[in-house]
Amino acid sequence: MKKKKAMKQLNKLWKGMKLHLKTFLETNSQDDLHQFRVHIKKLKALLTLYASEQENKGLLHEFKPVKTVFKAAGEIRNAYINLQLGEKHQLQDENFDQHQQQILQQGTARFKSQGKSYLKRLKKAHIALQNNLHKLQGKTIRNFYKEKLNRIAVFFAAPTFDEEMHTARKNSKLLIYNQKASAGALHGKLQVNTNYLNQLQDKIGQWHDHLLTMEVLSAMNQPDNQAIINLKNSNAALELEILEQSANFREKVTAPEDAAIKIVPETVV
Missing domain, CATH: 1.20.120 (Four Helix Bundle (Hemerythrin (Met), subunit A))
Incomplete structure (x- = not known):
């Protein structure tokens, strides 16, 4: 795989990831938060494949800042899933619901307050990856x-x-x-x-x-x-x-x- 094709694949996924992040920051959409995390998983998978080539060994290191944002989004997503499963299996526990809602709301507010910082971090990581990407x-x-x-x-x-x-x-x-x-x-x-x-x-x-x-x-x-x-x-x-x-x-x-x-x-x- 030539570098040009590899770069195209990287940039396409990156564009989708940023779009879903920006939409979540504007709307609080759980679907966009989920898709943001899915795109990060796909990017990591792609970079793991690229990194199997000796020249690309440093790519996963350059991707680390993105994983920090992924983890912060995961705390919100986990609380949402817990609430969904609790409802599906007929959990009737007010303390559980309140605790998970608190994690969801506070986590969302904290995440959105860091939105601009996260976007800058992603941009910096993107440039570093582009500069260090080679053929496969x-x-x-x-x-x-x-x-x-x-x-x-x-x-x-x-x-x-x-x-x-x-x-x-x-x-x-x-x-x-x-x-x-x-x-x-x-x-x-x-x-x-x-x-x-x-x-x-x-x-x-x-x-x-x-x-x-x-x-x-x-x-x-x-x-x-x-x-x-x-x-x-x-x-x-x-x-x-x-x-x-x-x-x-x-x-x-x-x-x-x-x-x-x-x-x-x-x-x-």
Whole structure:
């Protein structure tokens, strides 16, 4: 991948990220806050791919200021998700609602007060990334995909519902988010079923959201609280779905005609 194409991909995602941030600062839209964070995740995934090339090793360091803004936005988003899940599972706890609403409102006010500073920080990071971005070889992209697929496959050979499950989701999203950027390098060399990966990571994401909300509820309620019981039952069902979807991972993540990861010998980079 030439530097010009890599720069175009970076700038397109960056433009979308800034747009959603500016809209959130004006409207408090939770959807825009969510999309702002999604764009940051996509940017990080793209830069992680670029950084697999030796010349691009410093890119993730230049991206660190953006992660600070991402974390601040995450505190607001988590409170919103907690309120949504509490409502879905019929939590009737005024203290919980008030606490999460307070986090949501105060976090939003604090975030918006730093809006101009965040935008300046993003602009500075963008310039630094543009100045340090180099081309990415096709062979590097293919090796990146092979390594991540192998890590995920090894995990799902004996999956555990802990932080490693969340790590498997992160690795899956690295491949999903970089699908378009990597299409040319992967074509005819390595077949990846990103639709399957996306379905699987979505279930894991739901499981993880439930887990985080249960932790908050457990700290504020009795263990037999009906909302916690509902969340536990919902999460148990999600775990069964994840186990079913992740069974025979290597076969499912590749094209139907080949149960193993289809790798064509390297020729031209």
